[in-house]
Amino acid sequence: MKRIRDSEQLNIIGGRIRRARIAAGLSQKQLSEKLELMAVYTCRGSISRIENGRRAITDIEIDAISKVLQVSLDSLFGRDEM
Template sequence: MYKNRAEDGRNNICGKNVKRLRQGMAKKTSQRMLAYLLQMKGLDVDKNAIQRIESGERFVTDIELKMMASVLDVSVDALLSDPND
């Protein structure tokens, strides 16, 4: 049977990396600021969407993934990698 969740039950595998990268940005970047930066790129997300992505409650589209990688200045692969590696 096909599963559309991560092994730990989360709805995405990038949320932990998004949170880690956001918190590691040079200037302290809040979820609200990340949402604003994504909005400036044309992606319609708000602070609550970022919170749900980081907690694994929300699915992430490929378009959102690509935009987040751009704003966080990493590759899409970096967002999809295991943060424990």
């Protein structure tokens, strides 16, 4: 498996996911459990790595996270900040 350097970022939305999760009052574990109810199996550790930009995120995960956190895809991608 390829090691990731500290300067490498594997996604552009992790920080926005973290802010939305905190605003929703959910822990990483709670988000993981809610995703599992939607048949999206993303463990707490994976959520941490996504939020820190250390793991790529799939389109299926992005869609499910936006639904669980009740935020738009535009918001997660920062399009509403323009």
